Amino acid sequence: GIPLRYVLTELEPLAIAQMANREWRHDGRTDSALTLGSFLMLYGGTDDELPWQWNQAEQVNPPRDPNFHQLAPVIGFGEGAPGFDKICPRDGRLHCSFVDGIRKPDVVVDGIRKPDGTSSSKATHFLSWAWSYKLSLPIDALQHWANNNPWERHNVMIWWCFFSNNQFRILQKGEVQSFRDLATAFGRNVKEIGKAWILLDKVQDSTYTSRLWCIFEAYVARKHDIPCNILLDPEHQITSDCGIQTVQELGSACKVYAQHATASFKQDEEGIRKEIMDQLGSWDEVNRVVEEQLWCVVTKMVLRPDAVSTASSSDQPALPTLFAQPFAMRGRSDTHDRSGKAIVQL
Numbered sequence: 001g002i003p004l005r006y007v008l009t010e011l012e013p014l015a016i017a018q019m020a021n022r023e024w025r026h027d028g029r030t031d032s033a034l035t036l037g038s039f040l041m042l043y044g045g046t047d048d049e050l051p052w053q054w055n056q057a058e059q060v061n062p063p064r065d066p067n068f069h070q071l072a073p074v075i076g077f078g079e080g081a082p083g084f085d086k087i088c089p090r091d092g093r094l095h096c097s098f099v100d101g102i103r104k105p106d107v108v109v110d111g112i113r114k115p116d117g118t119s120s121s122k123a124t125h126f127l128s129w130a131w132s133y134k135l136s137l138p139i140d141a142l143q144h145w146a147n148n149n150p151w152e153r154h155n156v157m158i159w160w161c162f163f164s165n166n167q168f169r170i171l172q173k174g175e176v177q178s179f180r181d182l183a184t185a186f187g188r189n190v191k192e193i194g195k196a197w198i199l200l201d202k203v204q205d206s207t208y209t210s211r212l213w214c215i216f217e218a219y220v221a222r223k224h225d226i227p228c229n230i231l232l233d234p235e236h237q238i239t240s241d242c243g244i245q246t247v248q249e250l251g252s253a254c255k256v257y258a259q260h261a262t263a264s265f266k267q268d269e270e271g272i273r274k275e276i277m278d279q280l281g282s283w284d285e286v287n288r289v290v291e292e293q294l295w296c297v298v299t300k301m302v303l304r305p306d307a308v309s310t311a312s313s314s315d316q317p318a319l320p321t322l323f324a325q326p327f328a329m330r331g332r333s334d335t336h337d338r339s340g341k342a343i344v345q346l
Contacts, residue, residue, distance in 0.1 A: 001123030001157030001164065001193075002099050008143055010118060015071060015135060018080035025057035033060045037073025041171060065134045068162055076167035088166060095168040123159035126190045126226075128217040129199040130207050131162070131264060137201055141231040158197075159189055179271020187220055196221045199231045203298060204253040209290075212261040216272050219258075219286050222293040230297045254294035259283040 024033045029042065036047075036054060043051035063070055075081050075098070082101030087093070089100055104119035129138065146153040169175045190196060198218060200206045208214045221228055258276070263269035276286055 001125070001159045002102070002120055003118055004142060004146060004153055004156035004158060006102065006118040006120075007139065007158070008146060012135065012139060014082075015066070015075055018074045019062040019066065021080065022062065022074060024060050024062050025054060026060045027053070027057060029053075032067075032070060033063045034070060035073050037078055037172070038070065041073070041174075065136050067134050068131045071135065072162070072167055072171055076162060077172040081167070083166070083168065090166065091169075095166070097166040097168075098163040100166075121157050123157045123164070123189070123193050124195065125156055125158050126193045126196040126221075127158050127160045127199060127231075128196060128208075128214055128221070129160070130201075130211045130214055132207060133199065133201060137233055138199055138231070140233045140235075141199060144234045145231055159193055176267065179268055179275065182268070183216075183220075183271070183275065186217065187224070190217070190221055190226055191224055194226060196226050196228045197231045198228055198294075198297060201233070203230075203232065203301075204249075206253075209256050209294075210261055212258065212263040212269055212272050215256060215258045215261050215286065215290050216275075218290045218293050222289045228293060228297050230301050232301070250295070250298065254291050254298055256287045256290045256294070257283075258286045258290065 022035045024035060025039070026032075027034045027039065027042070034042075036050070039051055039054040039057070040046070043053045045051035045054070066074075068076075077095070078084065081095075082098050083096035084101070085094065086096045086101055088096035090096070099120035102118065102120055127138075146156075170177070196217075198208065198214075200208050218228070263272065276283065280286065
C-alpha cells in the first residue's frame with residue numbers, strides 16, 4: 001500500500017512538479033485539459049505518429065486541481081512516474097507500479113531495522129473511490145481523518161488501485177485483465193487487508209453511487225463483513241451534516257440503483273453486470289446490501305461528534321437532529337422506509 005504519510009506530504013508536490021513539465025491541450029471530447037499521454041489513450045497513435053486530435057487541440061494551462069484520469073499519464077505511468085525505468089518485482093519487466101517505485105529499504109537505527117515512513121509496505125486499509133475525483137478530495141479527506149486519529153495515522157498503508165496497480169501495463173500498454181481476474185484479486189485483497197474506506201465526494205447525490213466498481217466493492221466488503229468507514233472532505237462533511245435531518249433524507253442520500261451505474265471500461269461494466277445477474281438473478285439484492293452498508297457508515301459519521309472538523313470555530317453547525325425528529329422508533333430493530341421495506345438495523 002501507499003503510506004498515508006506519503007499521500008499527505010509528498011503526493012501533491014510531486015503532481016504539481018510533474019504537471020508543470022507537461023504540455024496540456026484542451027480536448028473537445030471530454031472538455032478537459034489533457035496531456036499527450038491521455039490523447040494517445042483516447043485516440044490512439046504513438047509518440048512518433050501523433051493523433052490528429054492532438055495536433056488540432058488548443059494549448060491550455062495545467063489544471064489547478066486535476067482528477068485522476070488527468071494525473072494517470074503524469075504520475076501513474078510515463079517518465080514522471082516513480083515506477084518509470086524500474087524493474088517490476090511482480091513480473092520482472094521494465095517499469096513498475098507507483099507503490100513499488102517508492103519502496104525503500106528499512107532504516108537501521110541503533111542496530112534496529114525500522115521502516116521508512118514514506119516507503120510502501122503491506123496495506124492496512126483498502127480505499128474504495130472513483131477516478132473522477134479531484135486530487136484535493138482524497139488529500140483533504142485523509143488529512144481530516146489523520147487529524148482525528150493521531151494514534152493510528154503513522155502506521156497506515158493504503159491499497160489504492162491508482163498507486164497499487166501497475167498503470168504502465170493497464171493504461172499505457174492496454175493489457176486487458178478479465179473482470180473475473182480483477183474481481184478475484186479485489187476480493188482476496190479486501191479480505192486480507194480487513195479494513196475499508198469509502199471515499200465520498202459528498203453524501204447526497206454522490207459520484208460514488210453512480211460508479212459500478214464502487215458499488216461492487218461496497219457489496220463485496222459488506223458480504224465479507226469487512227469494517228467500512230466513510231472518508232469525506234470536511235467542508236462537504238459540514239454541509240452534509242446540515243442537509244441530512246430526517247431518516248427519509250438519510251435514506252435518499254444512501255439510495256442505490258446499481259442497474260444504472262456505469263464503469264470507465266466497457267468490459268468491466270459488462271463483467272460486473274454478468275456476475276451480479278449470474279449469482280443473484282436481479283439487482284435488488286445488490287441495491288439492498290449496498291444501501292445497508294451506506295446507511296451504517298453514514299449514520300455512524302453523522303452521529304459521531306468527532307466527525308465534524310475540529311478546526312472550525314464556535315459558529316460551526318451542530319450535529320444533525322437526525323434522531324430527534326419524529327423517529328419514535330429509535331430503539332427498534334425493524335426500521336422501515338416509506339415503502340415498508342426493512343433497510344437497516346440500528
